[in-house]
Amino acid sequence: MESRLDKFLQPKQGGIQIRSLEELAKFQKAHTKLMNIILNLATPVTKFPSTFYEKGYRIVKGSIEPHIHFKQGELRGKSVTPDILLPNYENEHIITFECKSFQANPEQLQKYLYLAEHPELILDQAVIPFRELPTNLQIDISYFSHKDLTNNSVLSNEEGIQILRIIAVDPPDKSNDPTNPIVGKIELVQGEYRNPELNSVFPITWRLKEKPSYVLFPFDPSQDAEIFQIHIINKLIEFATLGQEFPTKGMVFSKDIIIPKGTTIKKEKLLVDDPKEQDEKWEQLLNTLEKIAPGKYEVKDEKIKILENILLLKAGNALDEMRAELITLIGLDVDMSTLTEREFSPGELAYELYTSGPYSIYQFFHREYKNLILKRVDASLKRLSTGPLKGYLKPQKRGKRVWRIKIIDKKQLSAFRDTCEKAVRELESKFKVVYIDEYIKIFFPPQTDTQDDKER
Amino acid sequence: MEILEEQKLEPDQNLVKTYVVESNISPKFLQYIFRGLFSSIQVVSLEDYMLYRIDIEDKEKRLQVHFFLDAKDKRFWRVFTLDKAQDVDNTYNKFVNQIKSRLDKLWLSNKLLEKFLNVSFKDTYLRSISIKHDETPLSTEEEKRENKVSKLKIDGSGELVNDLLNIIKRHDRFQHMVRLTKIGIKIAEKEDRNKFVLEDLYYWGKFTVKGTSLDEHLEFVDNVVSTYRNNLKYIEDSLIDYSSLDWEKKIPLVYEFKKEISDLELFVKAITSPKEPFRIWGLAKKVENDMYVVIGTDLHNGDNFSLEVTPWWARLYLPKGSCGNTALRLLTNIQQSYDAKTYLEVPQYGVKIR
Numbered sequence: 001m002e003s004r005l006d007k008f009l010q011p012k013q014g015g016i017q018i019r020s021l022e023e024l025a026k027f028q029k030a031h032t033k034l035m036n037i038i039l040n041l042a043t044p045v046t047k048f049p050s051t052f053y054e055k056g057y058r059i060v061k062g063s064i065e066p067h068i069h070f071k072q073g074e075l076r077g078k079s080v081t082p083d084i085l086l087p088n089y090e091n092e093h094i095i096t097f098e099c100k101s102f103q104a105n106p107e108q109l110q111k112y113l114y115l116a117e118h119p120e121l122i123l124d125q126a127v128i129p130f131r132e133l134p135t136n137l138q139i140d141i142s143y144f145s146h147k148d149l150t151n152n153s154v155l156s157n158e159e160g161i162q163i164l165r166i167i168a169v170d171p172p173d174k175s176n177d178p179t180n181p182i183v184g185k186i187e188l189v190q191g192e193y194r195n196p197e198l199n200s201v202f203p204i205t206w207r208l209k210e211k212p213s214y215v216l217f218p219f220d221p222s223q224d225a226e227i228f229q230i231h232i233i234n235k236l237i238e239f240a241t242l243g244q245e246f247p248t249k250g251m252v253f254s255k256d257i258i259i260p261k262g263t264t265i266k267k268e269k270l271l272v273d274d275p276k277e278q279d280e281k282w283e284q285l286l287n288t289l290e291k292i293a294p295g296k297y298e299v300k301d302e303k304i305k306i307l308e309n310i311l312l313l314k315a316g317n318a319l320d321e322m323r324a325e326l327i328t329l330i331g332l333d334v335d336m337s338t339l340t341e342r343e344f345s346p347g348e349l350a351y352e353l354y355t356s357g358p359y360s361i362y363q364f365f366h367r368e369y370k371n372l373i374l375k376r377v378d379a380s381l382k383r384l385s386t387g388p389l390k391g392y393l394k395p396q397k398r399g400k401r402v403w404r405i406k407i408i409d410k411k412q413l414s415a416f417r418d419t420c421e422k423a424v425r426e427l428e429s430k431f432k433v434v435y436i437d438e439y440i441k442i443f444f445p446p447q448t449d450t451q452d453d454k455e456r
Numbered sequence: 457m458e459i460l461e462e463q464k465l466e467p468d469q470n471l472v473k474t475y476v477v478e479s480n481i482s483p484k485f486l487q488y489i490f491r492g493l494f495s496s497i498q499v500v501s502l503e504d505y506m507l508y509r510i511d512i513e514d515k516e517k518r519l520q521v522h523f524f525l526d527a528k529d530k531r532f533w534r535v536f537t538l539d540k541a542q543d544v545d546n547t548y549n550k551f552v553n554q555i556k557s558r559l560d561k562l563w564l565s566n567k568l569l570e571k572f573l574n575v576s577f578k579d580t581y582l583r584s585i586s587i588k589h590d591e592t593p594l595s596t597e598e599e600k601r602e603n604k605v606s607k608l609k610i611d612g613s614g615e616l617v618n619d620l621l622n623i624i625k626r627h628d629r630f631q632h633m634v635r636l637t638k639i640g641i642k643i644a645e646k647e648d649r650n651k652f653v654l655e656d657l658y659y660w661g662k663f664t665v666k667g668t669s670l671d672e673h674l675e676f677v678d679n680v681v682s683t684y685r686n687n688l689k690y691i692e693d694s695l696i697d698y699s700s701l702d703w704e705k706k707i708p709l710v711y712e713f714k715k716e717i718s719d720l721e722l723f724v725k726a727i728t729s730p731k732e733p734f735r736i737w738g739l740a741k742k743v744e745n746d747m748y749v750v751i752g753t754d755l756h757n758g759d760n761f762s763l764e765v766t767p768w769w770a771r772l773y774l775p776k777g778s779c780g781n782t783a784l785r786l787l788t789n790i791q792q793s794y795d796a797k798t799y800l801e802v803p804q805y806g807v808k809i810r
Contacts, residue, residue: 043706046707046710059703209768211747211764213764213771214747215749216773234739234751234753237737242755245488245489245491246485272482354699355698363701420739
């Protein structure tokens with residue numbers, strides 16, 4: 001039976017056939033590098049030109065790989081997925097970028113030309129947000145490539161589009177600054193923009209000491225796979241090694257944690273940062289105790305007396321947030337040497353990656369990709385637990401969708417770090433193939449004809 | 457009474473030492489941080505608001521140290537002691553350096569220390585300077601074996617030290633090694649010259665003092681902290697907000713190197729070492745011939761960050777909510793072990809911290 005991948009590899013409009021996964025990876029790599037360059041030009045990142053940003057173009061929600069559907073005319077039922085849409089709200093202008101590594105597709109061009117004549121499609125389908133509806137929205141279609149597309153039979157006679165070419169300046173141009181020569185440039189080789197301000201910005205050049213950001217835009221298929229893994233492994237290292245001073249949510253201990261009978265808790269002694277919080281935290285403490293140990297304590301004159309041992313956490317169970325806070329609040333002495341594991345959900349890990357790492361770029365993707373990070377975290381954990389991190393990482397109970405990582409003490413630290421580094425290197429080679437398959441499933445959904453559009 | 461530079465202290469008499477701690481926790485959590493570090497430790501809350509006494513005993517090392525901690529300034533605590541310098545420094549380092557303690561030292565950059573050679577509203581006299589540059593953390597094993605590591609150590613005192621500083625700062629081959637690590641100044645009240653202090657200020661936020669006016673000393677400490685706080689505020693107000701749709705909130709901090717890095721791999725390896733002085737845990741990935749991306753964790757506070765390093769500059773992506781001290785520690789350590797002229801730029805404010 002023909003697999004989805006085989007189907008994907010068959011070109012529909014002639015041109016070069018991609019025969020292997022390696023070729024596909026190479027093609028994808030070049031393609032996303034082009035995308036990274038455009039996105040960098042549309043951000044104020046330092047040490048790389050911000051030409052489009054300075055001219056008022058912004059990356060917004062829906063800017064990356066949005067699906068635009070045609071509901072009327074001869075294209076009815078079809079759709080197109082540009083690589084990048086950059087709006088300039090002030091000038092009511094949008095540049096649609098199609099990054100090309102190989103040949104252009106005439107059917108796709110037809111769709112773009114239709115889109116350029118029908119900007120209302122963007123508005124009607126709320127592809128990107130508008131605070132105020134534009135009165136005269138204009139759309140330009142820019143083909144962007146490493147190659148000279150003016151020789152391309154499909155595009156060369158088409159006046160309604162712009163062709164941009166990115167080239168390495170070789171040898172580097174040292175005329176202005178021999179120590180920091182111009183090494184790359186983007187030229188407008190065909191067409192004109194409807195926003196005349198743009199026509200004068202070309203060629204856009206950059207120098208040896210200017211580099212695009214790989215942190216804000218890390219989604220090159222091969223690089224991304226690896227960097228994504230490194231992020232996950234880095235988080236796992238953190239979970240396994242850091243923050244062992246205080247009991248916190250998710251910690252698992254080898255001994256029961258008990259508030260012993262006879263303990264007295266005084267309101268004035270609660271461990272709070274701000275004295276103003278004392279009353280609120282006291283109330284919170286009373287509520288928690290009532291929930292977990294009714295009848296096992298008494299309250300008198302802003303003092304709590306524990307009448308019976310209160311079992312806060314059974315050995316082998318994971319600490320929840322409420323109990324962790326209680327322990328810190330009353331300063332309960334917990335033997336941290338009995339800490340054995342830390343429990344977390346893929347969602348918690350994904351959230352950490354989203355807020356502390358660069359994966360927020362996915363918020364600019366089309367909504368279909370929303371769960372991308374979660375899916376990949378899940379898949380990565382499965383792979384790591386049966387592969388390089390076997391023995392350190394394991395799923396907790398069937399169906400519960402939580403994971404546990406073994407706590408590493410200071411003596412084991414260096415060996416564990418080596419294991420993790422090895423894991424990163426191993427994944428580098430293995431992951432490429434698996435990842436591309438995964439990438440295809442997510443980015444090229446079979447149910448629409450957007451798949452055709454992606455065959456370049 | 458005039459106190460002379462060379463004045464001998466009595467056998468049991470030690471200098472007043474003040475350490476400034478950059479804190480992200482409440483002092484009430486100190487008992488957790490200290491647990492297991494020493495044989496005995498007591499944190500006693502004193503009558504004054506946010507004033508504590510910390511008594512530490514290490515039986516193995518036959519050591520007893522007493523600190524007074526003033527935590528009225530929540531972010532920058534002042535820790536005072538009269539105990540012996542060596543005992544106190546060791547003890548202080550032990551608790552501040554604890555992994556994920558959320559406590560850190562001040563990391564005074566080169567120019568910031570230089571700035572205090574002159575306190576404009578006082579009569580200030582320069583007494584001494586120390587310059588220390590040591591490229592050991594950034595050297596190859598072979599260079600270490602063959603004693604080829606670049607190091608420079610200068611201690612000078614007296615009127616001419618300022619001239620010395622100016623000469624070597626401009627020297628082609630030494631300019632990248634002129635990292636001030638300690639300054640000694642005398643500060644006197646303009647109206648009453650009998651009120652004065654002799655201050656030694658170290659780049660890691662330690663002050664030693666003798667003199668006739670404790671107020672002068674406290675004022676000087678406040679002055680240093682206030683300048684430092686301003687720098688930190690610029691950094692923390694411009695940290696990366698990944699969840700924002702506003703790209704102006706995603707502009708990284710930039711380190712500008714004035715000496716091109718010849719061995720980028722070695723440099724990246726060194727700055728991602730969990731060892732002193734960098735204390736960063738990171739994994740690096742080469743993305744271009746002359747560029748690495750580092751995904752790291754600061755071991756002082758557990759904060760994550762990303763760093764892009766080229767031979768000419770590095771971009772630091774420190775997420776919102778992180779402690780800005782990470783950026784200043786990296787700056788001062790690069791200044792000390794690689795290039796004293798490296799500076800940190802906060803692009804959103806157009807501020808350069810040198």
